Amino acid sequence: MKNAPPTLKEIAKRLKLSTSTVSRALKDHPSIGLVTTMRVKKLAEELNYEPNNRAIFFKQQKTFTIGVVLPNLSESFFSTAISAIENKATEEDYTVILGQSLDDENRQSRILETLRKHRVDGIILSVAKNTSNFDFIDSLRKSNIPIVFFDCVPDREDVIRIVSDLKPGMMEAIDTFVSCGHNRIALINGPQTLLASRERLEGYKQGLEKNDIPVNEDYIFVSDLSEEDNKRVMAELIALPERPSAVICFSDYVALDTMKVAKEKGLSINQDVSFISFSNFPIWNHIENKPMASIEQFAGRQAQKAADILFDLINERETSGEKLISYPSQLIHLDTL
Structure with a gap:
């Protein structure tokens, strides 16, 4: 076949070498002399030779x-x-x-x-x-x-x-809110099937207990993490008779959605309602109304x-x-x- 790709055998035949010698030369094996290696590589380049990866993969089982x-x-x-x-x-x-x-x-x-x-x-x-x-x-x-x-x-x-480990960051978030005078702290969590959601909830409850704040189940919300559901949850939170003054969000993306709802309802971010979220979104550097803090997950x-x-x-x-x-x-x- 005129257009068949060049093979090791063809290079070996032209240079009157064994195929094993050609193979080792192409890999710069120390057992092959410099002159022979240079001859092999020069002809391989002229012929546009490329290794047969399928054969290599088969041999190495990778x-x-x-x-x-x-x-x-x-x-x-x-x-x-x-x-x-x-x-x-x-x-x-x-x-x-x-x-x-x-x-x-x-x-x-x-x-x-x-x-x-x-x-x-x-x-x-x-x-x-x-x-x-x-x-x-x-x-x-x-x-x-x-x-x-x-x-x-x-x-x-x-x-x-x-x-x-989400608990240390979560407990730091609770401590930070408490140090700012907040004791009505809500959690917007993810689906309960997620291990990460359960860990956030455990850290949230431990953080409240550490600061002698009773757990209020009305302040624990669950979202499927879609934009639509994040907004629904935040609207419900704002509508509570005794609205939380601080919110911990499952992620920075949840925070973006929920802060938008808060602003649409006429609330000032980190004044009327404060936010902390997970993930440490790099774009926060370029946003004016951002959460008080974000939890880095590395x-x-x-x-x-x-x-x-x-x-x-x-x-x-x-x-x-x-x-x-x-x-x-x-x-x-x-x-x-």
Whole structure:
């Protein structure tokens, strides 16, 4: 075939060398002399030779790709995370295949199955908020594809999970509000199925107890985290006979939606009602009416650790064996930015 790509055999034939010698020369193997290496590389360049990756993958039983599935790539938290993962993948000479679930469990399942069929060497996943079926874990195990979870993780002890410990940041938020004279503090939480929502609620109640403030169930709201539901919840909060003077939001995106409702109702942000939210959204630097503070969850640190562990598993390097690795969240005061 006239247009057939050049092969190692063709280079070896032209230079009257063995194919193994040509292969080692292209990899700068020390057993091959400099002159021979230069001759091989020169002819390979002239012929536009490219390694047969399929053959390499077959021999090494690797595809040198990993899958990363995140809820939404447009969120700054996840864009920070993917940067950390891609940096590690580059160090390992790997390619990253990205997928976004858009917080849809069915979409997430299809992406994971596609990655499994394409035989990626490993997967990093932050699960969709409505995930209830984790059968894909067993499916990936049967295919010998390791998976590491971070940020939004399943409530299971048999998988590796990298998370932010949300309680320290939450309790700092309660302390901050109390120090400013607030004792009517509301929580706008996420879906109760999320482990992160349960952790926020536990930290919220512990923070109130620490400051001798009774828990008022009327001040605990649950949103599905959509813009529409965030606004609905905030409207209900404002309509309470004794409106809270301070609000802790599940995320900065929830805070944006709820603060908009507050302003539309004629309330002044951080005067009539004060806000603290999770995630430490970078754009707060450029917004005039921002929350008092935001709780940093260290997306880059979580993702970096997830990638480190995944590549240790792929390359069969020794790991600590820990199943749960947690980084304490930290309150960041935005009025100093």
